[in-house]
Amino acid sequence: MSHPPAVALLRGINVGGKNILPMKSLTELFHQAGAEDIKTYIQSGNVVFRAAHPDKIATKVRAKILTDFSFKVPVITRSAAELATTVAANPFLQSGIDPSLLHVMFLADQSSPELIAKLDPSHSSPDEFALIGRDLYLHLPNGAARTKLTTAYFDATLKTTGTQRNWRTVLTLATMLGLPPAQQNS
Template identity: 35%
Template sequence: MRILPRDRRPHPLSARVLGPALVHGTARKSHMRYLALLRGINVGGHKIIPMAKLRGIFEEAGYTDVATYIQSGNVVFSSPAKSVTSVRAAVESALRTALGYDVPALIRTAKEMEAVVNRNPFAEEHAKGRTKMYVAFLERGASKQEMEALLAAQVKGMRFHAGTAEVYCLLDAKFTGNDSPFSNTLLEKLLGQRATTRNWATTTTLLTLMNP
């Protein structure tokens, strides 16, 4: 197992969350590991989905080694499929069938998540402990014009940086709750595409779960 620095290790996770296959290290090595980042569930009392039910939906769809992390819609799983596009279509179809409404899903491979973590442009600054950091995962890479619009929306204490198919956001720690100038809604409006945002601690923990 790859050892991460202490501040990137996940919280203790039980077999109830991970599932027995992951706890005992028996994830199928011939399968691809994927992360589904679901948008808009368990937010403000809307589209409430218990994690046990969510894991069950993925297992019923034929995925293995299914694990969820916290309530914001993060599902790690294994599949023999090699196409992110086909996996996304299958995941969204399974969710629609089980729940009766659409749940947008963004899919990332373990390699893609490792790149997101390793290419953090704000790593040194965030390590000083006076900032909050987020990663907005996008449907596609932002164009030059879209990033120009996003950068123009920056205010003092807020910085953006474009990744491959994500945007990093660094905020001063002084911003709390409703006074934060950053939101997923702002990103979607300026970039003209769907996005779903995770804080840095969640992002690094998800990478750890993808490499049991």
Template identity: 40%
Template sequence: MTRQIALLRGINLGNRNRMSMAQLRESLGQLGYEAIRTHLQSGNVVFTAGTTPDRAERDVAEHLAGELGVRVPVLVRTRDELAEIVARDPLREVVDDPARHLVTFLGEAPAPHRIDELNPAEFAPDRFRIVGREFYLWCPDGLRRTRLTNAFLEKHFDVTATGRNWNTVTRLLTLADES
């Protein structure tokens, strides 16, 4: 059994894909997951499961679609993967506000040639680094002003993407460690 973190993309944004966190916890419980905790209303779930993260991604997405009619991409990382994501933050030296620091979780590591096509100067003053399946982003002028959005990254890299600010990322790690 491993602690895992599910990141649902597009939950409770506007009038689409609405669900309470109680519904989400209950749904994951129906899958046999244990020690389920949610954070905020945006589809952040920490749980214990005896399945692989890849399997959990499929199971959660299929279950939510079948039981609640909510069709959203789901990305899962283990507690240890999330701890590594936090520990290896390549932008920690420049970040001075965790609310403007984002980690975008990618469904798979982008192709190297697609990474090379991103010219950092074109996105200044934003700064970014890609490490494995994570896109780290520092937006000194605020997240709302960046052009490096989920939609842009999904199109450019041809992967599923969902972002969380640094406060949320570290809180999810804390929740994973508490249970």
């Protein structure tokens, strides 16, 4: 029996000539960790795979990257069902905002209400964010390069680790996971 699909989102690989990790090598690391039906999407660390325990695969891959490539890489996983929920819950889509201005930051952990209360909605106006569970939705009208709503800001404030993807990438990963377009609200 085939295991359910999941996605692993690696942060900070193949960006600006740093933390170089060829997709062929990344695919092999997932294979060695026990994943099946492995597919990568673009060079920035998006891996769709099947496994009984995706988080265990992520832990093994993270350790192997450190051993083989000598750098630390956060690896955040979501099941197909979790990604379907992420796609369906985007509050900015329901507001009619241009999807090209939308991003999702996937968080490793859900933060406490006390930490969430420390987030400043005006930190990078006119940029907006909405936190729903472990998904941080971003509306960045001036672009991701100009915002102060960075992974560093959210990691420090929420005491977790996140990795960001644009909305188009999120929808592509949903398709790769086999989610029907009706579940994608595109």
